[in-house]
Amino acid sequence: MLTEHPSAAPDLDTLTARAAALDNADPLAHTRERFLLPEGVVYLDGNSLGALPAAVPAALEDAVHRQWGTDLIRSWNGNGWWEAPARTGDALGRLIGAAPGQVVAGDTTSVQLFNTLLAAARLRPGRRLLLTDPDHFPTDQYIADSVGRLLGLEVRRVPAREAAAVLAAESGNVAVAAYAPVDYRTGGLHDMAALTTAAHEAGALMHWDLCHAAGALPVQLDALQADFAVGCGYKYLSGGPGAPAFAYIARRHQQDFDHPLTGWHGHAEPFAMSGTYTPAEGIGRARISTPPLLSLLALEAALTAFDGVEMTAVRDKSLSLTGFFLECADALLDGLGFTVATPRDPKRRGSQVALRHPEAYPLVAALTARGVIGDMRAPDLLRFGFNALYVTHAEVLHAVRELQAVVTSGAHRAPEFQERPTVT
Amino acid sequence: MLTEHPSAAPDLDTLTARAAALDNADPLAHTRERFLLPEGVVYLDGNSLGALPAAVPAALEDAVHRQWGTDLIRSWNGNGWWEAPARTGDALGRLIGAAPGQVVAGDTTSVQLFNTLLAAARLRPGRRLLLTDPDHFPTDQYIADSVGRLLGLEVRRVPAREAAAVLAAESGNVAVAAYAPVDYRTGGLHDMAALTTAAHEAGALMHWDLCHAAGALPVQLDALQADFAVGCGYKYLSGGPGAPAFAYIARRHQQDFDHPLTGWHGHAEPFAMSGTYTPAEGIGRARISTPPLLSLLALEAALTAFDGVEMTAVRDKSLSLTGFFLECADALLDGLGFTVATPRDPKRRGSQVALRHPEAYPLVAALTARGVIGDMRAPDLLRFGFNALYVTHAEVLHAVRELQAVVTSGAHRAPEFQERPTVT
Numbered sequence: 001m002l003t004e005h006p007s008a009a010p011d012l013d014t015l016t017a018r019a020a021a022l023d024n025a026d027p028l029a030h031t032r033e034r035f036l037l038p039e040g041v042v043y044l045d046g047n048s049l050g051a052l053p054a055a056v057p058a059a060l061e062d063a064v065h066r067q068w069g070t071d072l073i074r075s076w077n078g079n080g081w082w083e084a085p086a087r088t089g090d091a092l093g094r095l096i097g098a099a100p101g102q103v104v105a106g107d108t109t110s111v112q113l114f115n116t117l118l119a120a121a122r123l124r125p126g127r128r129l130l131l132t133d134p135d136h137f138p139t140d141q142y143i144a145d146s147v148g149r150l151l152g153l154e155v156r157r158v159p160a161r162e163a164a165a166v167l168a169a170e171s172g173n174v175a176v177a178a179y180a181p182v183d184y185r186t187g188g189l190h191d192m193a194a195l196t197t198a199a200h201e202a203g204a205l206m207h208w209d210l211c212h213a214a215g216a217l218p219v220q221l222d223a224l225q226a227d228f229a230v231g232c233g234y235k236y237l238s239g240g241p242g243a244p245a246f247a248y249i250a251r252r253h254q255q256d257f258d259h260p261l262t263g264w265h266g267h268a269e270p271f272a273m274s275g276t277y278t279p280a281e282g283i284g285r286a287r288i289s290t291p292p293l294l295s296l297l298a299l300e301a302a303l304t305a306f307d308g309v310e311m312t313a314v315r316d317k318s319l320s321l322t323g324f325f326l327e328c329a330d331a332l333l334d335g336l337g338f339t340v341a342t343p344r345d346p347k348r349r350g351s352q353v354a355l356r357h358p359e360a361y362p363l364v365a366a367l368t369a370r371g372v373i374g375d376m377r378a379p380d381l382l383r384f385g386f387n388a389l390y391v392t393h394a395e396v397l398h399a400v401r402e403l404q405a406v407v408t409s410g411a412h413r414a415p416e417f418q419e420r421p422t423v424t
Numbered sequence: 425m426l427t428e429h430p431s432a433a434p435d436l437d438t439l440t441a442r443a444a445a446l447d448n449a450d451p452l453a454h455t456r457e458r459f460l461l462p463e464g465v466v467y468l469d470g471n472s473l474g475a476l477p478a479a480v481p482a483a484l485e486d487a488v489h490r491q492w493g494t495d496l497i498r499s500w501n502g503n504g505w506w507e508a509p510a511r512t513g514d515a516l517g518r519l520i521g522a523a524p525g526q527v528v529a530g531d532t533t534s535v536q537l538f539n540t541l542l543a544a545a546r547l548r549p550g551r552r553l554l555l556t557d558p559d560h561f562p563t564d565q566y567i568a569d570s571v572g573r574l575l576g577l578e579v580r581r582v583p584a585r586e587a588a589a590v591l592a593a594e595s596g597n598v599a600v601a602a603y604a605p606v607d608y609r610t611g612g613l614h615d616m617a618a619l620t621t622a623a624h625e626a627g628a629l630m631h632w633d634l635c636h637a638a639g640a641l642p643v644q645l646d647a648l649q650a651d652f653a654v655g656c657g658y659k660y661l662s663g664g665p666g667a668p669a670f671a672y673i674a675r676r677h678q679q680d681f682d683h684p685l686t687g688w689h690g691h692a693e694p695f696a697m698s699g700t701y702t703p704a705e706g707i708g709r710a711r712i713s714t715p716p717l718l719s720l721l722a723l724e725a726a727l728t729a730f731d732g733v734e735m736t737a738v739r740d741k742s743l744s745l746t747g748f749f750l751e752c753a754d755a756l757l758d759g760l761g762f763t764v765a766t767p768r769d770p771k772r773r774g775s776q777v778a779l780r781h782p783e784a785y786p787l788v789a790a791l792t793a794r795g796v797i798g799d800m801r802a803p804d805l806l807r808f809g810f811n812a813l814y815v816t817h818a819e820v821l822h823a824v825r826e827l828q829a830v831v832t833s834g835a836h837r838a839p840e841f842q843e844r845p846t847v848t
Contacts, residue, residue: 038494045497052493069476070462073469110687110713142686142701150574241717262566263534277566289534293665295716
């Protein structure tokens with residue numbers, strides 16, 4: 001049984017009326033027009049790849065034809081290319097509670113993870129432990145292992161809920177604790193403030209991976225006194241496929257930020273072309289190399305979809321969407337083999353809902369064929385992500401109804417939905 | 425005196441006729457139409473940022489609107505996003521003498537340098553020396569220092585012309601020799617075969633930075649038995665500002681390629697989401713993370729400008745352009761304070777010509793204002809790069825005539841050309 005309150009399950013008319021009422025009262029209804037959404041699609045995979053913001057095509061057209069094609073090399077000065085990583089970093093900073101001058105955009109999450117995690121560990125010499133989450137996204141674990149191997153640290157995998165206790169027990173031994181606020185599979189939300197405090201009480205540095213949090217919920221890096229953070233640009237920030245990642249380096253650590261990826265863009269005097277690395281002051285030293293400008297300028301344009309939007313409003317809408325999804329699922333999917341993997345407590349929920357079902361893959365494939373796009377994670381998770389800027393409650397209800405229709409009709413058992421493609 | 429043969433200096437009419445004859449006989453004249461060049465500009469800075477290939481705008485339009493905007497997450501399978509790094513790598517491979525399955529595109533040159541240089545050094549455990557060039561591009565030196573620090577290697581800076589002797593003297597001690605075939609300042613060309621052989625005779629691995637060679641001249645990585653190489657996509661390959669870089673890993677090293685940037689895209693089963701890194705077979709393990717697809721698809725489209733073009737033809741044209749530039753400079757710039765920094769021997773010349781002049785910066789600035797774009801490197805180098813696919817001999821003559829006009833008129837001494845911008 002899916003629902004915790006079966007007797008209270010509303011009927012379809014009630015849900016339809018609820019969706020309409022919620023959408024009518026939605027203070028973020030106007031931001032949907034900031035995206036170019038395909039017709040006939042309900043897109044609940046913005047936690048993998050955000051939809052196309054309406055500002056992007058014109059920005060890219062300008063970047064290609066005028067900036068690259070006509071102005072050519074002169075664009076580094078004339079069109080602000082040199083400043084783009086820090087400028088975009090500051091725009092990102094507003095969404096994650098970072099004052100200007102602490103975020104730089106560029107490279108990929110894996111690269112930013114490696115660079116900041118290794119630099120963080122160097123700030124705690126003599127400490128032999130690097131804590132990370134066994135439920136962390138794979139890259140985070142692989143990179144932690146790589147950093148540990150290079151620096152001779154033990155990488156210990158401790159679940160987020162146990163991390164505070166281990167930090168207390170190993171106080172003085174832990175160099176860095178590297179966690180994510182949102183579990184990428186279940187959407188479960190950890191207490192960033194508690195874990196950051198626990199790390200600091202143990203004398204360790206706190207490193208956050210914000211891939212599933214940035215643009216999805218309020219993050220207050222400065223207020224938390226977080227030390228380092230990274231994240232990607234292509235999920236809730238809707239910066240485009242493989243959009244540049246970002247790194248946050250708290251101002252108090254910048255002067256001592258001693259990183260391995262010492263590219264010339266992070267040099268104090270890059271055009272002196274010195275053979276010896278002298279890092280730039282401030283966040284500039286976290287720049288690595290010539291950034292992929294077409295992708296970076298697309299990300300910068302995409303961020304304008306957040307103009308005038310407070311992250312608290314995003315959070316309210318997001319919780320309304322995920323809460324309504326659970327309400328619809330309780331009402332319409334009960335007895336159909338699903339369980340809910342995502343915490344029902346709003347305080348413990350990110351901006352996605354994950355359901356478990358033994359036929360997760362064919363169900364997602366069949367749903368996609370009907371224009372409702374979510375995704376799956378092996379072995380049995382159906383994931384639905386909710387971008388508060390463009391998803392409506394009516395779409396949520398539609399998605400759950402389609403899922404109900406698929407599973408009750410057995411449509412997902414058709415042969416075309418059985419063969420798993422290489423990428424999902 | 426600039427020229428070595430002052431009595432043979434041709435007059436302007438002769439040079440004009442020579443330019444026309446050379447352009448009329450140019451087998452690559454047709455490839456100029458594969459680029460969208462701004463009117464009124466002679467672009468001799470393709471060694472910093474290549475011009476816009478005509479195939480790019482439509483490819484990006486499709487990538488943005490259809491692939492991202494409409495197909496959304498389905499593009500990973502349906503539009504071949506997953507295969508893009510290896511597919512683009514193979515297209516690059518043709519231009520650098522690498523059989524398919526040995527090149528991957530993505531990330532930046534600095535990142536690829538770090539990843540491959542560190543992996544290369546791990547293949548020679550117990551050897552304590554990493555050789556690199558004191559005239560190497562700054563990033564190459566910084567990253568070598570970073571790798572040396574992490575692995576406990578001594579980084580010794582040995583000029584390319586002395587490297588073979590040092591390799592012989594330190595045989596058994598050198599893990600990796602990391603060099604570039606083309607000096608980014610002077611355009612001087614080193615003997616790749618001789619240096620690669622010297623490295624191998626010392627039991628070391630040879631690592632090449634092809635930033636100023638790929639797309640500019642024939643490179644035969646497989647035939648040379650080079651071990652590793654990296655390069656950028658935005659110079660002679662014209663892949664766009666900050667276009668993704670590439671890494672070459674010779675097939676014989678792939679099974680043992682043990683790199684630090686273990687992102688999930690290089691995993692044997694990325695979608696199993698395992699917490700332990702198991703590298704993919706073959707070049708796939710050199711993939712790191714989600715690539716910046718807009719920039720990557722632009723690079724892939726840009727490479728079609730080389731369709732049907734052999735690198736030997738590029739080299740012939742390039743030497744004709746650089747040789748003619750020197751011929752024009754000898755005839756028109758003699759006695760005006762210039763010296764030639766680039767070797768006159770074609771076998772020792774890349775695809776650029778560098779002149780020295782004490783007023784290099786204002787001269788380049790004044791030239792740019794007249795529509796002739798080159799660049800400068802501190803303190804006194806004027807650099808002119810020649811992309812054989814789109815530069816004509818008539819443009820070469822025009823550029824030298826403009827330079828002559830600037831320097832003889834003193835136009836470069838105007839106030840607006842004195843203030844150096846932050847980026848040049």
